[in-house]
Amino acid sequence: MTTDVVLNTLIPLAERGATMNITLLTDGQIVQGDVIPASEYFEKVAQIFEGLGHESGRELSQVYLDTGKRVKAQEVEDRVIADQAASEAREAEDDHDSQPKRHFIHLKNAAIVQSSQGGVTALEPKLLRIKLDSISGWSFGSFTLDN
Template sequence: MSLNSRDTILEMLVQAANKHDFSLNLTVNMKGSLVTGTLISAREYFEEMSEVFEGGNDLSRKISDKLLSASKQNVEQADEAAFIHLKDAKVYCGDSKPTPSGSEFLWRGRLDQADGFFLGKISEDE
């Protein structure tokens, strides 16, 4: 898919998140699924991912360090948005319950694979 097929509005929102730590509730259509959550910067995404690995063994700490390094690199490349990062994300496929159904997670998806989006976050009726 060419870069010209990207949604320029969605790309602008992702760039705003990356440059200014802007966040926004967002739902993205990705190949027949809906991914809903809060748009965050790449830096925040990598920092939160790093925290998952920082308390473990040597390998875990190396992964944590690499993720922290990636967060700094993404600050420098904020104009080059290639991925969407969501926190507290849930994925809906059809009429079934979202994945994960009981917890929330970080999600990363390719910007050029988004079919559409809307502002706001899907919440389940409990």
Template sequence: MSENTKDNILEFFVTAANKHDFELDISLLVHGAIVTGTLISATEYFENMSQSFEDGSDISQKVSQQLSEAGESADSGNQQEVNFIHLKNTKIYCGDSKPTPSKGEILWRGKLEEVDSFFLGRIAEPKSKSKNNDK
């Protein structure tokens, strides 16, 4: 059984996102599923996650605080090794079916070493044909 390794080029993109707020539309093959979205920094990921818990109960607010602190830690630049990739506006395709989730702005976090391959660009569902097909 071979040991999982990270793709150096993908790791470079993730490092650029984390250090320079670089965003990139990307699609990943992860264990047979295609994960497509926009690469974002770990800091942006944790900030967005934190905001989704802010207005809830005391427990939700505690979770929000913990996520915010994780974002600050990611932003501190002390990380020498990149282990996770973060996407926003994520869709996951398994086979020929519609993506999961099909609606909403979804954040996704995955292990960099679990990505089998990638390509630049996002997969988008075809736009529905307009009723005016004069051309």
């Protein structure tokens, strides 16, 4: 997991409804997109599989739906624990990390910046799950090309 405190804070903010566009440097690739909660990622992937219209698609959809429900419940529980820990930290004037540990960041409207080709390639289905350990740099906003 990345030790970047700000990047780790973006995930619970997304779980609370905040929308942020970010650019990530991961494994030598530049990726951009909007941070979303893990539960939203799993729900959107489930919709894609359901839309395939065959039995294996429905089965995969159900796996993602079930995972999304478990993740959503965990997000709510984590929020309650984090709020309680933050409240206790404020009372004790302790500055310890009260955020639950995350291992992945999830993006919608995801795209890969192709520096050698001078363009941005949108991913289909525009969803991406990235392991936080693989992120070596990041910034707010997205990459645009200057003509």
